[in-house]
Amino acid sequence: MNVDLHCHSTASDGSLTPAELVKLAIEREVDLLSITDHDTLHAYHHGLDSLPINLVAGIELSTSWRKFDIHIVGLNIDVAHESILTAVQLQTDARNTRATRIADKLESVGIQDSLKGARIEAGGGQIGRLHFARYLVSIGAVKTIQQAFKKYLGKGKAGDVKTSWATMENIINWIEQAGGTAVLAHPVKYGLTWAKLKLLLTDFKNCNGKAIEVISGRQDKHVTSELASLANKYQFLSSCGSDFHVLNKAWAALGQVEKLPSGCLPVWEHW
Numbered sequence: 001m002n003v004d005l006h007c008h009s010t011a012s013d014g015s016l017t018p019a020e021l022v023k024l025a026i027e028r029e030v031d032l033l034s035i036t037d038h039d040t041l042h043a044y045h046h047g048l049d050s051l052p053i054n055l056v057a058g059i060e061l062s063t064s065w066r067k068f069d070i071h072i073v074g075l076n077i078d079v080a081h082e083s084i085l086t087a088v089q090l091q092t093d094a095r096n097t098r099a100t101r102i103a104d105k106l107e108s109v110g111i112q113d114s115l116k117g118a119r120i121e122a123g124g125g126q127i128g129r130l131h132f133a134r135y136l137v138s139i140g141a142v143k144t145i146q147q148a149f150k151k152y153l154g155k156g157k158a159g160d161v162k163t164s165w166a167t168m169e170n171i172i173n174w175i176e177q178a179g180g181t182a183v184l185a186h187p188v189k190y191g192l193t194w195a196k197l198k199l200l201l202t203d204f205k206n207c208n209g210k211a212i213e214v215i216s217g218r219q220d221k222h223v224t225s226e227l228a229s230l231a232n233k234y235q236f237l238s239s240c241g242s243d244f245h246v247l248n249k250a251w252a253a254l255g256q257v258e259k260l261p262s263g264c265l266p267v268w269e270h271w
């Protein structure tokens with residue numbers, strides 16, 4: 001099975017439209033795909049149902065856990081369910097409020113018009129820091145997206161603002177109520193020590209989280225085996241996804257995700 005349960009479209013910060021994404025996934029012979037845009041289900045209002053692919057409805061929701069922004073993927077949800085629509089509305093409000101604050105902070109360090117610029121980059125989709133990063137590159141403030149995060153948007157930089165995302169408990173409840181399965185996204189991408197990660201896994205488990213991404217994009221084999229053993233230890237199901245955003249060699253490729261290690265229980269066999 002070629003499975004990719006985490007990727008982004010133009011509905012959030014990806015560069016392919018939902019239809020282009022599905023077309024590419026079909027070309028790459030993906031058997032099971034989920035488009036998991038940040039805090040929006042807009043991709044699922046694009047008539048994708050008629051396309052010849054096994055598509056499972058998903059979303060990537062941001063949450064605040066201690067001092068960290070943690071991402072939780074909801075898979076196999078009912079996209080019309082009231083609880084997930086509530087979640088999307090609250091998260092959209094949080095993103096819009098944050099975007100205004102990021103722009104104000106950037107203005108104070110001499111970057112003009114970034115809200116307008118980021119909105120144009122977002123093209124009507126859910127706004128995020130990657131759109132600010134693209135704007136910063138477009139005006140020549142930095143050369144690369146990486147630099148934009150390093151200089152302006154990353155932890156402790158001018159555009160790093162505190163955001164009131166929903167709690168982990170609420171996020172997981174909303175996913176569950178919509179019939180979905182809550183998956184902890186890319187566990188090793190938060191800069192947590194292993195000890196802190198174990199604390200996160202414990203809290204996630206206590207909040208009814210069901211699975212973790214044992215594979216996210218391109219990752220070292222030793223990380224995969226470490227995550228597989230954590231999934232086993234905490235009795236989580238396992239998921240895998242590219243976290244694809246753009247067609248660019250530096251990013252993980254859509255539909256080219258390593259297989260889960262044997263011994264992992266695939267989340268798609270148990271939802």
Ligand code: AMP
Binds near residue numbers: 127130145245
């Ligand atoms: P947000 O959800 O708005 O806080 O933005 C998070 C998104 O920004 C991630 O999903 C990535 O798309 C992007 N991102 C975060 N850090 C980096 C980085 N260092 N380089 C490139 N993209 C990044």
Ligand code: MN
Binds near residue numbers: 008013038128245
């Ligand atoms: Mn993103």
Ligand code: MN
Binds near residue numbers: 060071185186
């Ligand atoms: Mn993420």
Ligand code: MN
Binds near residue numbers: 006007060243
């Ligand atoms: Mn993602």
